[in-house]
Amino acid sequence: xxxxxxxxxxxxxxxxxxxxxxxxxxxxxxxxxxxxxxxxxxxxxxxxxxxxxxxxxxxxxxxxxxxxxxxxxxxxxxxxxxxxxxxxxxxxxxxxxxxxxxxxxxxxxxxxxxxxxxxxxxxxxxxxxxxxxxxxxxxxxxxxxxxxxxxxxxxxxxxxxxxxxxxxxxx
Ligand code: ATP
Ligand code: MG
Numbered sequence: 783x784x785x786x787x788x789x790x791x792x793x794x795x796x797x798x799x800x801x802x803x804x805x806x807x808x809x810x811x812x813x814x815x816x817x818x819x820x821x822x823x824x825x826x827x828x829x830x831x832x833x834x835x836x837x838x839x840x841x842x843x844x845x846x847x848x849x850x851x852x853x854x855x856x857x858x859x860x861x862x863x864x865x866x867x868x869x870x871x872x873x874x875x876x877x878x879x880x881x882x883x884x885x886x887x888x889x890x891x892x893x894x895x896x897x898x899x900x901x902x903x904x905x906x907x908x909x910x911x912x913x914x915x916x917x918x919x920x921x922x923x924x925x926x927x928x929x930x931x932x933x934x935x936x937x938x939x940x941x942x943x944x945x946x947x948x949x950x951x952x953x
Contacts, residue, residue: 783827791820797835808848815855823937830910837903838867846871866931873924883908
């Protein structure tokens, strides 16, 4: 791992460039819910986090039907930033959720075969996020869709700007 200070917002923009034109076949709507001006500074391995987000968006596309929406968004608190990838695809039942992060585990192997893949994507995601001292969360409903997310600590949020006390008033 190569940890350095990176801008997560710029990273996600780079990932979106990679997916440009790649959702046309299924006519999917890949959206970036950009509610922050940025930068969102975190200490992370740029290449590995890039790979994590690519894997999660690839899954969202692969396991969703045509004409559905995928949204990538951030939520920032004092301590950390949560990155979430939401799809409106096949969804995952609770007994499978427990196992999807295992190497080579794929739900419904015969159907998954048509879609291609080895079952390593999420094992890699889990490994990388754990190497960053965090973990991956999943909430999903069969037939409705899934939300994969993870948190990374943000660099100290700057103190709010406080003007020098209004002296005129105190006189
Ligand atoms: P690879 O990523 O190696 O190309 P893969 O996509 O099958 O292959 P993983 O990314 O590890 O492997 O995912 C494991 C399994 O979890 C998938 O086969 C699929 O059944 C299920 N899965 C993963 N992401 C989603 C999702 N967003 N919606 C529904 N099912 C999913
Ligand atoms: Mg995958």
